[in-house]
Amino acid sequence: MKAVYTKIPCYSGDVSGAASALFELGGMVVIHDPSGCNSTYNTHDEIRWYEQESLIFISGLNDMDAIVGNDEKFVEDVVDAARRLHPRFVALCNSPIPYITGTDFDALAAMIEDQIDVPVFYISTNGLHDYIGGAAGAFAAVAEHLVVQQAEKKPRTVNLLGLTPLDFDAPGCAASLTQKLEASGWQVMSNWALDCDPDKIRKAGSAAVNLVVSSTGWEAARVLKRRFGMPAVAGCPVGGFAPRVIEALNQSEADGRTRIPYAEVLAAKADSKPKTAVVGEAVGAASLAAAFSLDRGEPVQVTVATESPAALCSEFVARTEGEAAIEARINQADCVAADPLYRTLLNRDTALVPWHHFAFSGRIGYSQAVNLFEDSAYQKLLERTANGSIK
Amino acid sequence: MLKQINGAADFSKAAVPISQAAFPSPFDPGLEFNTPEHSHWNIVHIGMQLPESRQIYICGDNCMRGVVMTAGEMAASDRFGMVLLKDEDLLDDDLTQVTLDGIVDCIEKWQTHPKAVLVFPVCIHHFMGTDMDQVYEALEEKYPDIFWLKCWMDPIMQKRGTTPDERERLEMTRPLYDLPEDLSQANLIGIDVPAGPSDENDLTALLKRGGVRLNEIGRCRDFETYRQTGAAGLELYVSQFSKLAAEGLAKRLKRPCLFMDALWNEDEIDASLNALADFYGWDIAPWLAERKALAEKAVQSAKAQIGEMPIAIDTVGVLRPLSLARMLTAHGFNVVRIYADGFSEAEREDYLWLQQNADSLTVCSTLRPEMRRWPEPMGKVLAIGPRAAWFEKSPTFVQMIENGGLWGYGAWIGLMKRMAEACASPKAVKPVITQKGWGCACSL
Numbered sequence: 001m002k003a004v005y006t007k008i009p010c011y012s013g014d015v016s017g018a019a020s021a022l023f024e025l026g027g028m029v030v031i032h033d034p035s036g037c038n039s040t041y042n043t044h045d046e047i048r049w050y051e052q053e054s055l056i057f058i059s060g061l062n063d064m065d066a067i068v069g070n071d072e073k074f075v076e077d078v079v080d081a082a083r084r085l086h087p088r089f090v091a092l093c094n095s096p097i098p099y100i101t102g103t104d105f106d107a108l109a110a111m112i113e114d115q116i117d118v119p120v121f122y123i124s125t126n127g128l129h130d131y132i133g134g135a136a137g138a139f140a141a142v143a144e145h146l147v148v149q150q151a152e153k154k155p156r157t158v159n160l161l162g163l164t165p166l167d168f169d170a171p172g173c174a175a176s177l178t179q180k181l182e183a184s185g186w187q188v189m190s191n192w193a194l195d196c197d198p199d200k201i202r203k204a205g206s207a208a209v210n211l212v213v214s215s216t217g218w219e220a221a222r223v224l225k226r227r228f229g230m231p232a233v234a235g236c237p238v239g240g241f242a243p244r245v246i247e248a249l250n251q252s253e254a255d256g257r258t259r260i261p262y263a264e265v266l267a268a269k270a271d272s273k274p275k276t277a278v279v280g281e282a283v284g285a286a287s288l289a290a291a292f293s294l295d296r297g298e299p300v301q302v303t304v305a306t307e308s309p310a311a312l313c314s315e316f317v318a319r320t321e322g323e324a325a326i327e328a329r330i331n332q333a334d335c336v337a338a339d340p341l342y343r344t345l346l347n348r349d350t351a352l353v354p355w356h357h358f359a360f361s362g363r364i365g366y367s368q369a370v371n372l373f374e375d376s377a378y379q380k381l382l383e384r385t386a387n388g389s390i391k
Numbered sequence: 392m393l394k395q396i397n398g399a400a401d402f403s404k405a406a407v408p409i410s411q412a413a414f415p416s417p418f419d420p421g422l423e424f425n426t427p428e429h430s431h432w433n434i435v436h437i438g439m440q441l442p443e444s445r446q447i448y449i450c451g452d453n454c455m456r457g458v459v460m461t462a463g464e465m466a467a468s469d470r471f472g473m474v475l476l477k478d479e480d481l482l483d484d485d486l487t488q489v490t491l492d493g494i495v496d497c498i499e500k501w502q503t504h505p506k507a508v509l510v511f512p513v514c515i516h517h518f519m520g521t522d523m524d525q526v527y528e529a530l531e532e533k534y535p536d537i538f539w540l541k542c543w544m545d546p547i548m549q550k551r552g553t554t555p556d557e558r559e560r561l562e563m564t565r566p567l568y569d570l571p572e573d574l575s576q577a578n579l580i581g582i583d584v585p586a587g588p589s590d591e592n593d594l595t596a597l598l599k600r601g602g603v604r605l606n607e608i609g610r611c612r613d614f615e616t617y618r619q620t621g622a623a624g625l626e627l628y629v630s631q632f633s634k635l636a637a638e639g640l641a642k643r644l645k646r647p648c649l650f651m652d653a654l655w656n657e658d659e660i661d662a663s664l665n666a667l668a669d670f671y672g673w674d675i676a677p678w679l680a681e682r683k684a685l686a687e688k689a690v691q692s693a694k695a696q697i698g699e700m701p702i703a704i705d706t707v708g709v710l711r712p713l714s715l716a717r718m719l720t721a722h723g724f725n726v727v728r729i730y731a732d733g734f735s736e737a738e739r740e741d742y743l744w745l746q747q748n749a750d751s752l753t754v755c756s757t758l759r760p761e762m763r764r765w766p767e768p769m770g771k772v773l774a775i776g777p778r779a780a781w782f783e784k785s786p787t788f789v790q791m792i793e794n795g796g797l798w799g800y801g802a803w804i805g806l807m808k809r810m811a812e813a814c815a816s817p818k819a820v821k822p823v824i825t826q827k828g829w830g831c832a833c834s835l
Contacts, residue, residue, distance in 0.1 A: 013453025040457030
């Protein structure tokens with residue numbers, strides 16, 4: 001079975017993805033779940049829980065309420081908490097039991113919204129998927145419900161979509177990314193949603209282009225394209241790949257087309273036996289691979305171990321499911337840049353270059369997290385792959 | 392439309408003076424908050440105590456994440472297997488077969504067979520009508536060399552029935568052999584924190600004095616040694632959460648069973664110790680008087696140091712918070728807050744005593760959503776337990792879970808020592824209380 005694992009953990013779940021995406025926006029996230037979702041999220045999937053306030057709760061669902069469909073209790077509890085805590089919005093998340101009993105969350109959202117004067121929306125989760133879908137659904141809901149119409153576009157401005165600590169865990173990632181874009185003549189209109197200002201997200205409709213820095217931002221980009229006609233560029237400006245991202249932003253502002261610049265870079269240097277491989281979420285891993293490829297002039301293989309959208313993957317950015325399939329694929333390379341917990345899958349002769357991914361190893365090894373938007377940090381990683389270091 | 396957040400909160404439903412607190416449920420149920428404190432043990436920590444065992448969980452990503460990372464953080468990933476359920480497993484497949492196939496795959500991937508496997512199906516298995524009996528029948532036939540422990544991770548059932556950890560503790564007693572009774576051994580069943588040394592734990596001291604070996608799962612070096620503890624002539628337990636396990640084992644092996652409730656007041660401690668002594672036919676009066684005198688001296692000494700400093704207690708740190716609050720109040724300490732979401736019927740007498748004798752005591756929920764915004768206290772507070780330390784934002788705290796190995800008059804001595812140390816040496820709260828499963832191995 002491809003769903004059996006004995007060597008590596010699973011990625012953060014979809015509910016954690018939704019909560020992480022909405023963490024800083026001043027809303028209240030309610031997970032309709034008996035127990036455990038919130039503890040799992042705030043222990044293993046959220047580095048901000050201790051220092052920063054965010055209103056994320058579970059409903060404490062019990063067996064009888066699930067069986068008889070006691071939705072009134074859920075509605076009353078959410079309304080009571082919202083009246084006491086005054087969130088900017090309320091987001092409802094599903095979990096396995098309400099999912100299989102077919103709870104109508106859109107109806108519950110409407111019932112709650114009738115009783116409080118803030119937006120209430122449902123994020124389609126069920127606890128059976130990784131964080132990508134949950135975070136993507138949350139950002140899409142923000143794009144749909146919270147971003148207001150703007151009178152005019154502001155040239156050379158960009159929204160950063162898909163920025164959460166699940167993928168960008170090192171301190172300072174958002175600031176470094178912003179500085180990098182500003183140095184290239186682009187101003188950040190809004191940041192979704194790490195070290196961010198929620199009021200700027202409200203005005204995101206006036207940006208010229210969306211920069212999708214992880215798979216979690218792709219769906220929001222589609223919503224913003226539909227609502228405001230904004231094109232998107234998928235990619236992280238890291239290392240030698242950064243100029244390609246900036247060039248794509250310039251082109252997309254000019255012609256209104258969406259671009260995935262890493263796809264071209266990786267296809268151009270594809271090889272059946274690359275020396276180096278990168279494992280992770282599609283946009284981040286492919287951007288890092290594109291940077292390695294450009295900086296070293298060699299093909300680099302990408303293994304997408306998350307449930308990233310097909311549009312962001314390709315033959316060279318391959319979505320790979322299951323421990324056994326990932327193990328077989330990454331051992332084709334001599335050197336693998338991946339979260340340190342992938343070490344257990346590697347052959348003795350395959351080197352690991354540690355690239356901590358919070359959505360995978362959580363707090364384990366967190367002190368080694370690197371901010372790849374800092375050129376010096378990227379350079380160290382590049383050198384390590386060049387040396388095939390750390391067996 | 393985004394709306395400005397209002398940082399205030401109404402705590403009227405989350406913190407109530409004990410004089411007005413309803414018993415046994417002071418707070419209305421509602422949405423639930425979870426603090427950043429994670430010192431308590433979960434089912435993974437508990438199960439890992441079983442020597443030479445492994446664990447297999449069958450559930451979706453979100454539920455799996457908590458348990459697999461627990462194993463990872465305690466450096467026990469090599470003892471963990473998982474079957475990740477997907478939509479199609481629930482909607483288009485036979486979950487009984489998926490579960491069985493997944494467990495078999497885990498065993499095959501491990502290559503070597505563990506002595507025992509704790510299997511954890513989840514809430515979904517109940518709702519989908521999974522035939523777990525069929526699964527275990529097949530597993531026992533295919534792998535007769537493995538002892539299969541039939542656990543559950545089904546929190547949806549816990550508010551109206553037994554909790555997953557209560558059932559797990561009971562399952563963990565099943566491997567114990569049915570051997571001839573040996574009165575020179577006693578078992579302490581269902582504990583997570585080992586019994587402390589004789590000076591801090593009266594059970595350790597009294598049994599040692601009487602030449603009885605106290606068996607604890609965490610001290611068994613291998614699975615066979617653990618199984619041999621079935622010979623013990625007496626089953627003891629100190630927490631109500633171990634009642635199912637201890638009484639279940641006692642019934643199966645036809646042994647006496649004593650609940651040595653972790654109480655703090657003299658009459659109750661005396662009654663429990665006398666019951667234990669009576670079982671063995673020991674005269675403990677002089678010994679008891681001596682221990683009591685030492686304990687009283689320790690309390691007076693600590694009181695002189697701590698004075699009127701406000702004290703907060705939680706249910707993670709101590710098993711019987713109302714009993715402790717009563718003992719401290721009776722000795723002149725200034726207990727101001729108890730962090731607890733409910734009480735057991737056995738605590739009614741302490742609750743009534745505190746209503747009459749502790750005017751300034753407030754009962755605070757830990758789960759109510761408004762507790763996310765619980766304000767910092769105005770002054771310095773001595774917290775007993777990690778959750779109290781978080782709510783009080785207090786570097787002056789006693790870090791322990793489940794009584795920290797303390798029991799009886801020894802507990803007085805041990806706790807007073809820890810309280811005095813906490814006052815003398817404040818420590819950073821975050822690195823301590825965010826560690827999961829206090830006392831377990833930790834790879835962070």
